[in-house]
Amino acid sequence: NAGVTQTPKFQVLKTGQSMTLQCAQDMNHNSMYWYRQDPGMGLRLIYYSASEGTTDKGEVPNGYNVSRLNKREFSLRLESAAPSQTSVYFCASSNNQPQHFGDGTRLSIL
Amino acid sequence: SQQGEEDPQALSIQEGENATMNCSYKTSINNLQWYRQNSGRGLVHLILIRSNEREKHSGRLRVTLDTSKKSSSLLITASRAADTASYFCATDGSSNYKLTFGKGTLLTVNP
Numbered sequence: 001n002a003g004v005t006q007t008p009k010f011q012v013l014k015t016g017q018s019m020t021l022q023c024a025q026d027m028n029h030n031s032m033y034w035y036r037q038d039p040g041m042g043l044r045l046i047y048y049s050a051s052e053g054t055t056d057k058g059e060v061p062n063g064y065n066v067s068r069l070n071k072r073e074f075s076l077r078l079e080s081a082a083p084s085q086t087s088v089y090f091c092a093s094s095n096n097q098p099q100h101f102g103d104g105t106r107l108s109i110l
Numbered sequence: 111s112q113q114g115e116e117d118p119q120a121l122s123i124q125e126g127e128n129a130t131m132n133c134s135y136k137t138s139i140n141n142l143q144w145y146r147q148n149s150g151r152g153l154v155h156l157i158l159i160r161s162n163e164r165e166k167h168s169g170r171l172r173v174t175l176d177t178s179k180k181s182s183s184l185l186i187t188a189s190r191a192a193d194t195a196s197y198f199c200a201t202d203g204s205s206n207y208k209l210t211f212g213k214g215t216l217l218t219v220n221p
């Protein structure tokens with residue numbers, strides 16, 4: 001019962017470095033999502049993929065890119081990390097509703 | 111922008127007491143959901159209520175929805191220390207895919 005798996009769990013980057021966060025789901029879900037969670041802000045949608053082969057911007061897409069590699073995998077890339085991108089990143093998947101979440105990647109950018 | 115706003119931001123109660131959290135939202139919805147997040151973990155879905163429903167139960171959880179007031183409440187009865195977590199409401203607006211989350215209520219249940 002893996003569900004949604006995110007790697008890595010923790011990462012520290014220097015400003016300007018690039019990084020890809022990985023997400024995989026084994027529930028045969030069509031839709032996948034990337035959120036960021038900041039203290040006191042709840043979750044904000046960065047990008048989502050309604051189905052394999054499609055991606056769309058969410059509320060806070062600037063500074064990020066995504067790839068829906070196949071039905072199982074949805075990656076999030078930071079091309080040039082900035083301190084403002086320090087956050088906890090969550091991946092989720094669903095067939096319509098509800099959404100199922102991974103345990104997050106805690107990312108610090110110095 | 112946050113669609114849902116939970117109230118209160120934090121709630122501390124004793125084991126066995128009931129906990130009530132409220133959520134207000136701004137636009138029309140298809141459904142409203144409640145999620146729980148334990149410290150250091152991802153969100154876990156608790157319950158979904160559709161816009162044409164007024165009340166829904168699941169175990170010790172009771173959710174109400176008032177679309178005329180654009181508000182919902184989550185009641186946890188006979189709370190346990192294990193219920194200590196943050197609780198978030200989420201609305202879907204006009205999209206079948208995108209959810210908008212509130213900032214959450216941190217519930218602490220003291221043994």
